[in-house]
Amino acid sequence: MVVVLGLTALVTVMLCAFALPSAKGAPHDVPVGVTGPQQVTRVMEQKLAGDAWDVRVYDGPEQLRSAIRDRDVAGGLAVTPGGIDVYTATAGGPSATGALTALGTQLAAQRHAEPTVHDLVPFTADDPRGAGLTAALLPMIFGGIFPAVILGRVFPGHRGLRARLAGVLAFAVVAGAAVAAFLQYGTGTLDGDYVVTAAGLALGMAALASVVIGLQALFGGVGLGIGGAVMMLLGNPLSGLATGPHWLPAGWALLGQLLPPGASGSLLRANGFFDGTGAARPALTLAVWVVAGIGLVVLADLRGRRRGAEDAVAAPERAEAVTV
Structure with a gap:
């Protein structure tokens, strides 16, 4: 019954998140x-x-x-x-x-x-409708979820936890540079400072990926599923990247800007078109998510170490009992 109610609540929230921007x-x-x-x-x-x-x-x-x-x-x-x-x-x-x-x-x-x-601040001549900006949201979200899934298989268990965290952070830096290069030099969507834009994209992907890695480390597949669902099914429609956050009801707009996809989109807009004006708040939001994700990983690491120590203490006792 609890599972049914939980799934019903999840579907209801998803419906609100996707329907509200249109309705x-x-x-x-x-x-x-x-x-x-x-x-x-x-x-x-x-x-x-x-x-x-x-x-x-x-x-x-x-x-x-x-x-x-x-x-x-x-x-x-x-x-x-x-x-x-x-x-x-x-x-x-x-x-x-x-x-x-x-x-x-x-x-x-x-x-x-x-x-x-x-x-006064139009889109670029190469992309006058800003199509590339809107299309960048899903790659940013996938750039946070997919590395967590793949690295979880390559470096499983507690022993691979640090490698997974280092891997997603390194991927965020490389992917942020690649996405910024494509948007600025490939499609001509952005005309801001490339290095600043790439750093902002890397921060957004790191915020999302570190939290997903942390949830996965603490709660396994359930944590991975919850993290991915929240970022994709709530963060995506409530990001306001296509319309601007003022096009959503106040409470939902605030929630969207507090989630990594919305904060990443706002940071990308600020760096790509306004020379960094308005970038402080979304950058701080993403930094908090990164710290929270690393905190989850540290908790999972401590729990794994404690279990390892308990197993090491219990092993001689089990061996002695078998010998007797």
């Missing part, structure tokens, strides 16, 4: 800046009040543009005598960009003006 895909507290005459910005604040937008007023267009590049807001609207300027950062979240552009068009129509869209 509830809409702006949720998207930080957006506005600037213009005080009377106009007040009206805009009233019109945008609600759960969709988090409105912030700026003194002028230059301050608004700086806030967008610094990732304080996802985009903004500047009301000028000639109409409305819409400032976006498509690489920071294409769905929010589309919604903000539509909003700017609507507000401009009410003023009988034409909106002018300025994409």
Whole structure:
């Protein structure tokens, strides 16, 4: 009965994780800046009040543009005598960009003006839709799970535990460099600093792989299955890599950013398009996961050593009993 209830709960969570991004895909507290005459910005604040937008007023267009590049807001609207300027950062979240552009068009129509869209942080010319960025998520997840499975067979048992941990960390470094090279030089998806981007990808894979290795060492196949399921079935749909995290309900968006896939995607976006702006939080999140994974491995190692010592003490006693 416990197994049935557990599986039912797992299926329910999976359904929520995969269905919510589609069923509830809409702006949720998207930080957006506005600037213009005080009377106009007040009206805009009233019109945008609600759960969709988090409105912030700026003194002028230059301050608004700086806030967008610094990732304080996802985009903004500047009301000028000639109409409305819409400032976006498509690489920071294409769905929010589309919604903000539509909003700017609507507000401009009410003023009988034409909106002018300025994409301050676009995707690259070689990959204008950011398809490579979205496609990078599954390789990052598999890059954390597959090494744990393969190295578990090559170096089984307690004796192979340290070799497995060293192996996944080494693989994360090599795979991070390879994925970054492909995205930057193969598809042209990224245009940031290659070394920084590769280091971020390596950190993300190490975070995922070390936790899976630790769970496997402590709980065997069950731990491996749970770790893989959480990262794949929750981390993948809740990562927000394709749309941006503000396209999910607040609680689910937060959960997605706390899991390695979501944090890895945010770090990749920050390093690949914003020169590292906004990278501190996802990098810290991934570092905590790495420490947690290594901690699990240490616990498994201590448990294995204790069992080995107990077996060594019990062996002479068993031999003496057989001799008698």
